[in-house]
Amino acid sequence: MWRSWVAKLGARERMTAIGNSAPLGFGLRTWEFWRERQYLARLSGVNEGFSFGAEQRSRRDSAQVIVLVIGESSRFDRWGLNGYARDTTPLLSKEKNLLSLSDLITSVSATRLSVPVILSRKPSRQSLNAGFSEKSLVSAFREAGYKTFWLSNQMSFGEFDTPISVFAREADVTRFFNLGGYADSPSHDDVLLAPLQAAIDDSAKKKLIVLHSLGSHWNYGQRYPKEFDRWQPSLFGSVNAAFTDLALKEALNNSYDNSVLYTDWFLSKVIDSLKRTNEVASMMYVADHGQSLYDGDCRIAFHGHNTQYEFHVPALVWFSNSYERVFPKKIRVLHQHRDSRLSTENVFHSLLDMADIRYPSEQLGWSFFSPHWTPHQRFVDSYGWTNYDDATMEGACREVIRRQETVPSD
Numbered sequence: 001m002w003r004s005w006v007a008k009l010g011a012r013e014r015m016t017a018i019g020n021s022a023p024l025g026f027g028l029r030t031w032e033f034w035r036e037r038q039y040l041a042r043l044s045g046v047n048e049g050f051s052f053g054a055e056q057r058s059r060r061d062s063a064q065v066i067v068l069v070i071g072e073s074s075r076f077d078r079w080g081l082n083g084y085a086r087d088t089t090p091l092l093s094k095e096k097n098l099l100s101l102s103d104l105i106t107s108v109s110a111t112r113l114s115v116p117v118i119l120s121r122k123p124s125r126q127s128l129n130a131g132f133s134e135k136s137l138v139s140a141f142r143e144a145g146y147k148t149f150w151l152s153n154q155m156s157f158g159e160f161d162t163p164i165s166v167f168a169r170e171a172d173v174t175r176f177f178n179l180g181g182y183a184d185s186p187s188h189d190d191v192l193l194a195p196l197q198a199a200i201d202d203s204a205k206k207k208l209i210v211l212h213s214l215g216s217h218w219n220y221g222q223r224y225p226k227e228f229d230r231w232q233p234s235l236f237g238s239v240n241a242a243f244t245d246l247a248l249k250e251a252l253n254n255s256y257d258n259s260v261l262y263t264d265w266f267l268s269k270v271i272d273s274l275k276r277t278n279e280v281a282s283m284m285y286v287a288d289h290g291q292s293l294y295d296g297d298c299r300i301a302f303h304g305h306n307t308q309y310e311f312h313v314p315a316l317v318w319f320s321n322s323y324e325r326v327f328p329k330k331i332r333v334l335h336q337h338r339d340s341r342l343s344t345e346n347v348f349h350s351l352l353d354m355a356d357i358r359y360p361s362e363q364l365g366w367s368f369f370s371p372h373w374t375p376h377q378r379f380v381d382s383y384g385w386t387n388y389d390d391a392t393m394e395g396a397c398r399e400v401i402r403r404q405e406t407v408p409s410d
């Protein structure tokens with residue numbers, strides 16, 4: 001189990017997880033990192049000429065701004081607005097034009113594998129393969145006349161470092177703000193707010209802005225400033241804490257909730273910036289995967305495991321009043337799907353449909369803004385591909401276990 005868990009992690013996450021186990025750590029991470037870079041550089045050349053043929057037929061000359069926030073390590077049931085006993089989302093709970101999707105899952109619990117499924121048409125069951133033969137939604141928006149921004153509080157060493165940075169480089173403007181790291185870096189997500197405002201103020205009429213946040217990534221105690229350190233005892237300011245240390249259970253959980261409280265504030269700021277435009281504006285938030293947090297008697301924390309806590313992610317849509325006036329039908333349909341069985345595979349299709357961008361190969365059956373939406377099977381990488389809706393959630397860890405031996409066909 002330890003081997004398969006390590007395999008799901010990215011090169012840099014492996015550094016955190018096993019990098020200290022020298023000399024094994026150094027040789028492994030150097031080789032893996034080099035191998036992935038070579039592969040992604042090759043792949044980038046292959047899909048250079050790819051095009052969606054995307055265009056916006058309606059409101060071609062009108063202003064519009066769309067923000068996609070990619071959340072990090074956030075789990076559905078720790079958000080107050082999703083019914084959590086602690087009020088971790090006091091600001092978002094007051095937003096009128098905000099809708100939480102109650103049943104959206106990710107197919108795999110590892111950033112570098114799950115984010116590409118959010119951004120592209122990569123099928124979930126291909127998510128374990130590095131790279132993909134198509135470009136991402138960033139390119140589709142560009143083709144449709146949008147100026148595109150990728151603003152990240154995650155790290156990137158270079159253009160071909162991860163499958164995510166390959167997609168990030170499709171944007172007109174790509175900027176990485178985290179110069180520290182994941183584990184003990186105090187680069188809080190508010191570092192993205194000023195660049196976001198600058199992007200919103202850009203003279204281009206239509207804009208897509210992707211914010212790749214650090215959210216609730218371990219070390220949770222480093223994810224928020226002091227004023228959000230509400231639940232105690234916490235890991236606030238701690239360095240070198242280990243998520244494998246069961247003795248930290250209480251502080252780890254409190255800090256996790258504090259990081260969600262900070263995300264609530266961060267997303268409210270994003271929404272405030274969009275409200276001030278008085279334009280047709282909207283925001284979609286979706287987390288890349290959730291997190292195990294020593295639930296009950298469960299003795300695991302972090303991600304890369306096979307638990308429901310890691311597959312069920314929070315997802316939100318916010319829209320301005322102007323957006324609803326222009327696209328009332330989309331909002332009506334969205335409300336109908338708030339409890340539908342969704343997955344990150346729906347995001348590409350839904351975000352483009354939300355902007356009313358059309359392209360010859362579009363499949364509106366995958367868009368939760370479309371009356372043509374149809375349910376699809378949802379597979380998660382849990383001891384092999386497992387049909388999430390035909391699985392049992394076992395034990396305190398709520399491991400997703402296949403109910404019957406079915407081999408999915410493509």
Ligand SMILES: [Zn+2]
Nearest residue numbers: 073110111288
């Ligand atoms: Zn992640």
